Amino acid sequence: MxxxxxxxxxxxxxxxxxxxxxxxxxxxxxxxxxxxxxxxxxxxxxxxxxxxxxxxxxxxxxxxxxxxxxxxxxxxxxxxxxxxxxxxxxxxxxxSVKARGGFHAVLAVTERLAMDAGLLAGPDADHRLLGEARSRAFFAGHTLSVGSTGNLGLSIGILGRALGFAVTVHMSHDARAWKKEKLREAGATVVEHAEDYAAACATARALAAADPANHFIDDENSxxxxxxxxxxxxxxxxxxxxxxxxxxxxxxxxxxxxxxxxxxxxxxxxxxxxxxxxxxxxxxxxxxxxxxxxxxxxxxxxxxxxxxxxxxxxxxxxxxxxxxxxxxxxxxxxxxxxxxxxxxxxxxxxxxxxxxxxxxxxxxxxxxxxxxxxxxxxxxxxxxxxxxxxxxxxxxxxxxxxxxxxxxxxxxxxxxxxx
Ligand SMILES: Cc1ncc(COP(=O)(O)O)c(C=O)c1O
Known part of the structure; x- marks a missing residue:
């Protein structure tokens, strides 16, 4: 073998x-x-x-x-x-399949932040409140970040931006150009790394650790x-x-x-x-x-x-x-x-x-x-x-x-x- x-x-x-x-x-x-x-x-x-x-x-x-x-x-x-x-x-x-894991990770951060900030009274409150201007203004003060070979970044970028978050996607050298373009169109920041996936993740993790408003979705450990x-x-x-x-x-x-x-x-x-x-x-x-x-x-x-x-x-x-x-x-x-x-x-x-x-x-x-x-x-x-x-x-x-x-x-x- x-x-x-x-x-x-x-x-x-x-x-x-x-x-x-x-x-x-x-x-x-x-x-x-x-x-x-x-x-x-x-x-x-x-x-x-x-x-x-x-x-x-x-x-x-x-x-x-x-x-x-x-x-x-x-x-x-x-x-x-x-x-x-x-x-x-x-x-x-x-x-892609990332609409499952990636979306769930974004929704979990969103719900936690919203409850801590009093935007949702509890888990059973009407979550459509989070689409209102007051909530979006709150999420705009937070960044979701992720290391990605492409599809995970896309899922987090698209949903994160739709909710009003700032999103930064760190992409490995393997990531395809069209995925980067779609992300930029959605309003995410794309950071291109010359290294492989593990290295892109490591950089993203370290940057997020230094900023309490930066929520790193850790593909290697989430x-x-x-x-x-x-x-x-x-x-x-x-x-x-x-x-x-x-x-x-x-x-x-x-x-x-x-x-x-x-x-x-x-x-x-x-x-x-x-x-x-x-x-x-x-x-x-x-x-x-x-x-x-x-x-x-x-x-x-x-x-x-x-x-x-x-x-x-x-x-x-x-x-x-x-x-x-x-x-x-x-x-x-x-x-x-x-x-x-x-x-x-x-x-x-x-x-x-x-x-x-x-x-x-x-x-x-x-x-x-x-x-x-x-x-x-x-x-x-x-x-x-x-x-x-x-x-x-x-x-x-x-x-x-x-x-x-x-x-x-x-x-x-x-x-x-x-x-
Ligand atoms: C199309 C596609 N299939 C499968 C996978 C594998 O998922 P995981 O990295 O969670 O094993 C990915 C990951 O990005 C993917 O983009």
Missing amino acids: EAALRAGKPVFWQNPHRRPVAELRADMSGLLADIREAAARFSRFAPLLADLFPELRPTGGVIESQLLPLPESVGAGGGREPVFLKADHLLPVAG RDLFLGYAVAGLRLPAQLRPLGIVVSPERPLCLHLPCGVGGAPGGIALGARLALGDGALAVFVEPTEAPCLLLGLATGRHEAVSIKDMGLSGRTIADGLAVPRPSGLVCRLVAPMVDGVCTVTDAAMADHVAAAWKRAALRLEPSAAAGLAGPAMVRAAGLPRLAGRTPSHIVWGTGGGMLPDEAFEEILAMGEGRG
Whole structure:
């Protein structure tokens, strides 16, 4: 495994520390209560969100995506198992999975500040008050800051600015130009770093520590981010029921989750396993050049590892996954929850972007298309839990809905002729 990882070849690591949900429930009861509270927070803010963003009016401010069946030629990787795409690339407002964690983190800061300042009498007060001039003037005196490879910054920039906050986004060298432009259009300050993601985060963290009115949303260490993603897992059973998908250890459901620092896949995996039990399997998918979570979990060294220790560059077309170190908080929470972590090459991601577009008219960015490699990798890995069983699969389409035409065409050209 180590030689293949160093050589940038695709690998599948099976997690020997995975434990049955029944053993974890007692330890996780506090966390489950916090995930439910995050879901309640989204509900409290829904009327305000519907006021702020006209596209949310049809759902009354609820931000959710559909589960779409995928044609065999896109996700099944030569197999016959049913594959669905969780269309988070079409999540309103932010166009990526970051509309879950990123938005929740912003809403948690907003609610806390508003209650401390007496703008909200309590959590059950009408949150639409926070859209009024008095509240906006108050938020204008506060800054939200974040380090981002792109999509997290976009989610925090768009929502933060809509609420009236000043927003500063520190972006690593991997961040795409169009994401920076969209942020500037929203009125956020974009600080461009010549270094990688971990370095951009470190600078942002240090600057925020020196200013009490600067609230740093720490992607490498944020429970609020994690909780926002986890809400998606809790909502899965209600989405599976109408599709006739019943999950049990005999009828397993495999989730394929693109992974950067681990917050998005970790939160979703944990929420899904708590909601669906041991029939839910979680597989994280990372670029061959940036398998930070695989290294963190496989070595048990969590955030103390870096992909650079393996001589890997971190350079990948999957900008959202171009991360050298995993989140330690996530590693500790998900170590018993994950079934495996696999890696995928840039060439394969480009192929999957092209195939998803040509055969299913899906506009995915490479980070999101990474998950499409999962079903075939799982089959080849021969997980004991799946022996003699036919799993269903959900590939989490984590982003791409906002890709401008030129950026999308550039990516398509990389997979051209092969998709
Ligand atoms: C499109 C997309 N997918 C997946 C991820 C991974 O999320 P995380 O870094 O929380 O693991 C990101 C992160 O930015 C992303 O932008």
